Amino acid sequence: MNKDVSPHDLISATSSIGTSPGYMPGFGNDFETEALDGALPQGMNSPQKVNYGLYGEQLSGTAFTAPSHQNERTWCYRIRPSVKHTHRFERVDLPYWKSAPHVNPDVTSLGQYRWDPVPHADEDLTWLTGMRTMTTAGDVNTQVGMASHIYLVTQSMVDAYFYSADSELLVVPQEGRLRFCTELGVLDVEPQEIAIIPRGLVYRVEVLDGPCRGFVCENYGQKFDLPGRGPIGANCMANRRDFKTPVAAFEDREVPSTVTVKWAGQFHETHIGHSPLDVVAWHGNYAPCKYDLKTYCPVGSILFDHPDPSIFTVLTAPSGVEGTANIDFVLFRDRWMVAEDTFRPPWYHKNVMSELMGNIFGIYDAKPKGFIPGGMSLHNMMLPHGPDQTAFEGASNADLQPEYLANTMSFMFETRFPQHLTAFAAHEAPLQDDYIDCWVDIEKKFDGTPGKK
Numbered sequence: 001m002n003k004d005v006s007p008h009d010l011i012s013a014t015s016s017i018g019t020s021p022g023y024m025p026g027f028g029n030d031f032e033t034e035a036l037d038g039a040l041p042q043g044m045n046s047p048q049k050v051n052y053g054l055y056g057e058q059l060s061g062t063a064f065t066a067p068s069h070q071n072e073r074t075w076c077y078r079i080r081p082s083v084k085h086t087h088r089f090e091r092v093d094l095p096y097w098k099s100a101p102h103v104n105p106d107v108t109s110l111g112q113y114r115w116d117p118v119p120h121a122d123e124d125l126t127w128l129t130g131m132r133t134m135t136t137a138g139d140v141n142t143q144v145g146m147a148s149h150i151y152l153v154t155q156s157m158v159d160a161y162f163y164s165a166d167s168e169l170l171v172v173p174q175e176g177r178l179r180f181c182t183e184l185g186v187l188d189v190e191p192q193e194i195a196i197i198p199r200g201l202v203y204r205v206e207v208l209d210g211p212c213r214g215f216v217c218e219n220y221g222q223k224f225d226l227p228g229r230g231p232i233g234a235n236c237m238a239n240r241r242d243f244k245t246p247v248a249a250f251e252d253r254e255v256p257s258t259v260t261v262k263w264a265g266q267f268h269e270t271h272i273g274h275s276p277l278d279v280v281a282w283h284g285n286y287a288p289c290k291y292d293l294k295t296y297c298p299v300g301s302i303l304f305d306h307p308d309p310s311i312f313t314v315l316t317a318p319s320g321v322e323g324t325a326n327i328d329f330v331l332f333r334d335r336w337m338v339a340e341d342t343f344r345p346p347w348y349h350k351n352v353m354s355e356l357m358g359n360i361f362g363i364y365d366a367k368p369k370g371f372i373p374g375g376m377s378l379h380n381m382m383l384p385h386g387p388d389q390t391a392f393e394g395a396s397n398a399d400l401q402p403e404y405l406a407n408t409m410s411f412m413f414e415t416r417f418p419q420h421l422t423a424f425a426a427h428e429a430p431l432q433d434d435y436i437d438c439w440v441d442i443e444k445k446f447d448g449t450p451g452k453k
Contacts, residue, residue: 010277011035012249020175021187023244027226027289032249033185034077034281045075054280055081061198061223061286072223074284077185079252084257085202085276089268092260094128098422099166099265100136100145100220107426109135109418112385114435115425117374120211124155127178127205128162128260131216134429135356135378135419138326140166140220140265144319146327148356150376150429152341153178156206159255161276164204164262168219170315170329171195174360174374176212178205180288182291183279185246187290192409193240194329195290196224196315202259202276203288213374214356217413221326224315232299238314242295245287250273293360293409297415298335304342309358309412319416328353330412331362337403344403345395348386354419355379355412362407366391368433371410377435381418388438 012022012035024031034040039054045055054077063070103109119134130152138145147167155175171178173191180187180195182203182361185385189195191214197203226238261268296314301307312330319326337344345366357364361373366387371377379385387395425431 010181010186010249010251012247016039021288022247024247025241025244027238027243028285029238029240029245029284030283031245031284031287035248035250036280039077039232039281040283041077048294050077052280052391054078055262057081059284059286060199061200067338072284072286072346074184074282074286076279077281078183079250079278079280082276084274085272086270087259089270092267092269094131096133096424097128097149097262097267098133098136098147099140100138100147100420102133102136102422103420104423104426107421107423109380109420110383112377112379112383112436113421113425114432115375116430116432117213118138118150118152118374118429120154120213122153125152126155126157126160127151127153128157128160128281130154131269132424132429133422134142134425135421137354137417137419138220139413143220144326145334146415146418147218148376148413149218151207151212151214153207153212154210157204159257159275161204161259162220162262163200163259165200166218166220166239166262166265166362168195168223168317170217170219170224171197171214172360173212173214174217174358175214177208178212179208180205181249181277182246182288183277184282184287185249187246189290192293193290194293195288197288198223198286201288204277205383215376215411217325217327217329219317222318224317224327224329227313227316227328236297236299237255238291238296239342243289243291243362248279248281249277250280251277256309285367286375293331293333294332296331298333300335301339301342302340304383305343306339306342306347309346321416324416325354326415328412328414330414332410332412334404334406337405340400342400343395344398344400345387345391348384350382352381352382353414354381355385355414356419357410357412360409360411362409362451364408364410365405367438368394370435370438370440378419378421381416389441392442
């Protein structure tokens with residue numbers, strides 16, 4: 001028994017692979033793990049009787065008839081079937097957690113916006129009560145689009161559990177450490193790591209080191225996958241072995257508990273008499289995981305020009321249009337800049353994608369002033385953006401020696417759909433009213449003299 005896994009008595013498997021205790025390596029792998037010897041059936045999924053008096057149950061993340069390379073499901077062997085983990089539902093209100101479509105007529109989403117870090121509140125906040133939606137895109141009912149959130153968490157969920165039927169959650173910590181106790185095992189995450197929590201998976205969130213703040217991308221559409229590398233080949237960017245999936249862990253606790261479910265943008269609460277985290281063994285490829293962003297291997301130009309930021313894609317959630325993402329998760333981390341005769345920061349542009357950025361730590365090279373750790377910015381579809389005047393002048397006149405870009409880690413939630421601001425983002429979050437002025441000082445430099453630069 002591992003007493004360090006949870007404040008409760010949570011029985012965990014131990015990893016038989018040479019990795020960190022409690023995790024198995026790989027992305028999209030077919031895993032098998034058991035917390036009690038012999039709990040996992042061999043050679044079949046649904047024996048007439050499962051060892052230890054367990055119930056067999058399948059959790060499906062895709063349609064049964066999805067192509068085999070896309071089909072995702074996990075077989076769970078649990079103390080009670082999950083029909084015992086819900087009862088009558090009552091609607092509850094989480095007023096700061098919004099879902100698309102959410103278009104507020106009193107809010108203008110057209111514009112270039114930037115926010116300082118959302119400050120911690122004086123009140124105790126859990127994973128549910130501390131979620132603050134910033135933008136929404138698409139439609140949760142048709143499983144298209146996304147929402148972006150800030151979480152502020154100071155208090156662990158106690159005998160309280162949650163799952164989203166609407167979405168997969170990509171969690172990006174910026175401050176503090178969280179523990180996700182899920183049906184399939186335990187994930188500890190901290191800044192410079194991310195966690196992926198699949199749609200439909202039950203979990204609770206505990207504070208290991210608080211207060212905690214971070215970013216969440218709520219993905220309504222097809223689940224996140226690794227992008228195709230194309231001519232880059234088999235290696236670099238995010239490598240599959242660096243993703244870590246938890247080993248089986250379970251609770252056998254008879255205690256009054258609350259389960260909250262997000263469904264079609266609404267929240268419902270049900271009460272049961274035990275912990276729902278009772279999966280003793282499981283096998284499959286539909287499971288939570290975490291990833292250390294410091295293992296991301298960036299690829300870039302080694303002679304001239306600045307490639308499109310898509311070269312830094314960590315994860316992508318595809319849409320129905322090939323090559324156009326429902327969501328891309330893009331990482332800008334420390335790296336070498338070596339391109340010759342090149343404007344090295346991101347160039348000025350506007351495109352069909354809506355870009356929401358967050359700063360995990362350090363300085364972002366295109367915005368050296370004002371974009372501080374914990375802050376966010378939004379450049380909606382077909383709105384121009386790019387370096388501020390200071391960054392432009394510095395990069396245009398720099399002595400172009402090889403430069404190591406250090407002390408930086410920012411990311412982008414990018415979607416094909418327009419992102420609509422919530423009332424919280426427009427009126428309560430610390431919006432930088434002067435952000436649009438960062439381009440005011442850009443000068444006209446045109447000179448019609450032939451050959452003049």
